[in-house]
Amino acid sequence: xPEPAHLTREDxxxxxxxxxxHLTEEELDLxxxxxxxxxDHAADVASLDLAGVVPTAxxxxxxxxxxxxxxxxxxxxxxxxxxxxxxxxxxxRVPRILGEAP
Amino acid sequence: MRSDWLLVIGLEVHCELKTTTKLFCGCPNMFGDxxxxxxxxxxxxxxxxxxxxxxxxVELAMAIGTALHCDIRASTFHRKNYxxxxxxxxxxxxxxxEPLNVDGYLDLPDGFRVGIERAHMEEDTGKTTHAGxxxxxxxxxxxxxxYNRSGVPLVEIVSExxxxxxxxxxxxxxxLRAILVASGASDGKMEEGSMxxxxxxxxxxxxxxxxxxxxxxxxxxxxxxLGRAIEYEAERQIALIESGERVVQQTRHWxxxxxxxxxxxxxxxAYDYRYFLEPDLVPLVPDAEWIRAVADTLGMMPAERRSxxxxxxxxxxxxxxxxxxxxxxxxxxxxxxxxxxxVAAGVGTGxxxxxxxxxxxxxxxxxxxxxxxxxVALLTLEMQGSLSATQAKAVLAELFARGGGDxxxxxxxxxxxxxxxxxxxxxxxxxxAAHPDEWSRFCGGDDKLAGFFTGLVMKATRGQANGKAVxxxxxxxxx
Ligand SMILES: [Zn+2]
Numbered sequence: 001x002p003e004p005a006h007l008t009r010e011d012x013x014x015x016x017x018x019x020x021x022h023l024t025e026e027e028l029d030l031x032x033x034x035x036x037x038x039x040d041h042a043a044d045v046a047s048l049d050l051a052g053v054v055p056t057a058x059x060x061x062x063x064x065x066x067x068x069x070x071x072x073x074x075x076x077x078x079x080x081x082x083x084x085x086x087x088x089x090x091x092x093r094v095p096r097i098l099g100e101a102p
Numbered sequence: 103m104r105s106d107w108l109l110v111i112g113l114e115v116h117c118e119l120k121t122t123t124k125l126f127c128g129c130p131n132m133f134g135d136x137x138x139x140x141x142x143x144x145x146x147x148x149x150x151x152x153x154x155x156x157x158x159x160v161e162l163a164m165a166i167g168t169a170l171h172c173d174i175r176a177s178t179f180h181r182k183n184y185x186x187x188x189x190x191x192x193x194x195x196x197x198x199x200e201p202l203n204v205d206g207y208l209d210l211p212d213g214f215r216v217g218i219e220r221a222h223m224e225e226d227t228g229k230t231t232h233a234g235x236x237x238x239x240x241x242x243x244x245x246x247x248x249y250n251r252s253g254v255p256l257v258e259i260v261s262e263x264x265x266x267x268x269x270x271x272x273x274x275x276x277x278l279r280a281i282l283v284a285s286g287a288s289d290g291k292m293e294e295g296s297m298x299x300x301x302x303x304x305x306x307x308x309x310x311x312x313x314x315x316x317x318x319x320x321x322x323x324x325x326x327x328l329g330r331a332i333e334y335e336a337e338r339q340i341a342l343i344e345s346g347e348r349v350v351q352q353t354r355h356w357x358x359x360x361x362x363x364x365x366x367x368x369x370x371x372a373y374d375y376r377y378f379l380e381p382d383l384v385p386l387v388p389d390a391e392w393i394r395a396v397a398d399t400l401g402m403m404p405a406e407r408r409s410x411x412x413x414x415x416x417x418x419x420x421x422x423x424x425x426x427x428x429x430x431x432x433x434x435x436x437x438x439x440x441x442x443x444x445v446a447a448g449v450g451t452g453x454x455x456x457x458x459x460x461x462x463x464x465x466x467x468x469x470x471x472x473x474x475x476x477x478v479a480l481l482t483l484e485m486q487g488s489l490s491a492t493q494a495k496a497v498l499a500e501l502f503a504r505g506g507g508d509x510x511x512x513x514x515x516x517x518x519x520x521x522x523x524x525x526x527x528x529x530x531x532x533x534x535a536a537h538p539d540e541w542s543r544f545c546g547g548d549d550k551l552a553g554f555f556t557g558l559v560m561k562a563t564r565g566q567a568n569g570k571a572v573x574x575x576x577x578x579x580x581x
Binding site: 015020063066069072088094097 | 143
């Protein structure tokens, strides 16, 4: 596995923007350092010979957790919509959307 | 399209699964309910709620994989992160690099094989309505969201870019829809959005060229708009290239009323989804026994149903072009079992197929609910000559109206007493006696006059006589 590219302050700003996190300049510096440490640790693992090791998909060795296809009682609509900042026509009213759903 | 250009088409079909509840919560999966009535903390993305996978949805997804000849494998779920209010939790749970079904194929009715890259599970989004001045996305003042559809189970079926004509794309969607319905996975209602199609289209000059830059077309709500959109998009790309410009890879929206595709304004980072494994779900690992159990529940697929009818026609001397169309219609409407039962009971294949494709098909819903025994009994009466074709059609309409019944009783109620052989012979003899000249010409070999005499008998019996029986009697008398 190749060495991960060195994490830059711009990378952190980009990821923060994707996650809609507004970081201060100080926080950008702080998290760039912390995230670089996390990536360094991942790079340590990547340097091991892992051929033949099955990837771990979950911390628990459990598969096929399923439920029967049976309906529950849903939430009361008035109660649900009462939590919303804005409602119209029994729907959640949200600010104008730029672009279409991805 | 111009003959010096070649098309390359791949299709992505989203299919809503016919479950009782959603994919990760027990809210009803129901189209058309009052907005925001089928919601719970899970599908509203409320903190602390946890997803639990719906077993029925998994089995329907496996049924689709089986019907499309896929490898069904161990799979995982990822979070696809994006900010758009159609998902309250700001991510969609989807299968990413380890989908449930891979490497399958679908054979079109003409034998052309389209590869299936994958068919993976994911959850549907809520429904947004854009409100404001223009009523469109651009320029909308605000949006309204209904989360009833949020979390409804979907399977996304991704074809290989194997199709080369709009006709093939149309045939693919039509056949896929039939397979989805036959496997019980979907109701296949494109108009209700339970089946949605996106098309990836590119052009090139020669089969030796690599694929051109492709555009993805969304908002294709019918098989017809799929064909139109592909044709429009191909012409647009060709015009661009010929004028020295380049095709830019992008998502385009089909505008049905304007008959054209339009680029969607998307944000720069729109496709940076930051996928990661969904920590609240464990891997889905179907074993061979489970896969076999699901396969055993699958009924016959449309291709098999068509060839079953064609082989019945072959047994009866071969299929005509018109009969092959009747076969397609009958299978499409799910009425082929009626034909098979009728033939097994001794009804002629041609008659059984024609009545089903032409008459039963006019009310397929009623025909599907009709007791096959009634239907077979009716066709048998017509076959034996006890009812004329016209009478048989009238009795069938009555069977549909009543939702069943005994065809013989209905025929009697309608006054369709089958003519006895004696009275038929008598009526034919009367017609001959009244027209000796025509009779001698008929005896002299003028076969057209058979129609003349049949007409006379029909008139005398007010349509109660069986045309075939009259013709047989005329031939017998001629000797
Ligand atoms: Zn729910």
